[in-house]
Amino acid sequence: MSAVVAKVLIHSQGKSEGALREAIDHYRPAMVFLISNPETNAAKMKTWVDEGNSIVGKWSGEVEYCEVIDIEPFSEDSVLQMVLAVQEAKAKAAAHADGRTLKFFAGVSGGTKLMVIGMALAAIQGDLTTYYVDKPVVSDRPSGEYLFEITFMNRLMNSINWINSDKRHLENLKYLQVIYNRELVGLESTSLKMDRTKIDSELSEEEKNLTILRVDRTITRQLILLESKGWVSSEGKNPRFWSLEALGRFILSVYGNQSDENDST
Numbered sequence: 390m391s392a393v394v395a396k397v398l399i400h401s402q403g404k405s406e407g408a409l410r411e412a413i414d415h416y417r418p419a420m421v422f423l424i425s426n427p428e429t430n431a432a433k434m435k436t437w438v439d440e441g442n443s444i445v446g447k448w449s450g451e452v453e454y455c456e457v458i459d460i461e462p463f464s465e466d467s468v469l470q471m472v473l474a475v476q477e478a479k480a481k482a483a484a485h486a487d488g489r490t491l492k493f494f495a496g497v498s499g500g501t502k503l504m505v506i507g508m509a510l511a512a513i514q515g516d517l518t519t520y521y522v523d524k525p526v527v528s529d530r531p532s533g534e535y536l537f538e539i540t541f542m543n544r545l546m547n548s549i550n551w552i553n554s555d556k557r558h559l560e561n562l563k564y565l566q567v568i569y570n571r572e573l574v575g576l577e578s579t580s581l582k583m584d585r586t587k588i589d590s591e592l593s594e595e596e597k598n599l600t601i602l603r604v605d606r607t608i609t610r611q612l613i614l615l616e617s618k619g620w621v622s623s624e625g626k627n628p629r630f631w632s633l634e635a636l637g638r639f640i641l642s643v644y645g646n647q648s649d650e651n652d653s654t
Contacts, residue, residue, distance in 0.1 A: 395419040395489040397482045399475055399517065401500035401508045402431045402457075406445050408498045408522035409434060411536045413446030415520075416494055420485060421455045422478035424471065424508070425500065426462045454485050462501040471507020475515060493517040497539070513546045544619045544636050551618065552644070563601055564611055565620060565641045568633050570598045579628040580605035580612065 398418040400409055402425035413421065421438055425431035434445055435457050441450030458477055460470040475495065482491055495517040497508050512519045519539045523530055530537075552558045568578045576599065581587070585600035592600075601608060612631055615621045620637035623629040633641075 392490040393488075394492050395486060397478075397491050397493045398422065398496070399424065399478045399493060399508075400496040401425075401471075401498070401504050402429060402434060403499035404429050405499075406430075406434055406437070407524070408496060410444070410446045411522045412494070412496055412520065413438075413449050413452070415536045417448045417451055418494070419451070419453050419489075420482050421452050422482070423455070423457045424460060424474045424478065424504070425457060426459055428462075431457045431459075456481065460504070462504055467501070467503035468507040468510065471504050472511045472514070475508065475511035475517070479515065495519050496522065498522040509542065513542060513549060516546060516550055518543050519546075541636065545639070548618055548620070548636065548640055559644060561611060561615060562641060562644055564608070564615060565633060565637050567599060567601050568621065568631055569638070569641060572633065574599075578631040580608040580631075581628060583608050 396416050396418040398412055398416060398421045400412060400421065400423050402409065402423040409421075409423070412418075423431045423434055435455050436442075437445045438449050438452050438455040441452075443449065456478075458474045460474050461467060464470075479491075479493065482493070493516065495508055495512040497505050497512070497519055498521045499505075500508075509519065511517065519542045520536055521539055523535045523537070564583075567583055571578045571583075576582070583599075583601050583603075584605040585592070585596070585602045586604055588596060588600065603611075609629070612621055612623070612629075615637070616623060618636075619634055620640060621631050622634050623631050
């Protein structure tokens, strides 16, 4: 039997209800946490959510619990306050979960710029799916599609959580590094060409930088895994030509070459 999932909206709330309405109607959450400051209308938004008022979404009546968490939006520690407010919201949602699995969504379109920065940091660190709501008056998007999830941030969040779950996952960085090195000198990357075990002669420093001490089958298996993370992409079937994606380049720049020659996981 599959677990029951409850969606939780953690919304950076400004003075208008438009983004909140779009988010509630898109996700149909069981819980809503509005992170705001006393100068906004967040208290009124909470009342409307509690009442199931369509001003904040036609599905607002399905929201079981709503709370406002106030922070100071214009101080030197506003970013930290935002991160801590998200942690508070997650803890309170857990207390109301009633055994359900929680799925968190973080809005980065409302509030001050400092609040948005804090929400983005909290999302990357804390396993939240981020979304943005475009303003209808300036958006090129059709009606009903103003809300969109931020793919790069969400994939980055998933990647960081995956790396942190087992430090051996960092060993996969060597695959990124070799593809990067090969791209720098204009070489294509296939599993066979990256396989150092196929070289019988003494290795030059250049060959060490352009190959991995793995057989081609293992290289293919690991690159397929990294492709599922959005770190690399491939073209063709036999052979498959591998290239770095923007996320893979970013991961490589952040973590550097922290791999060793043990088997990748």
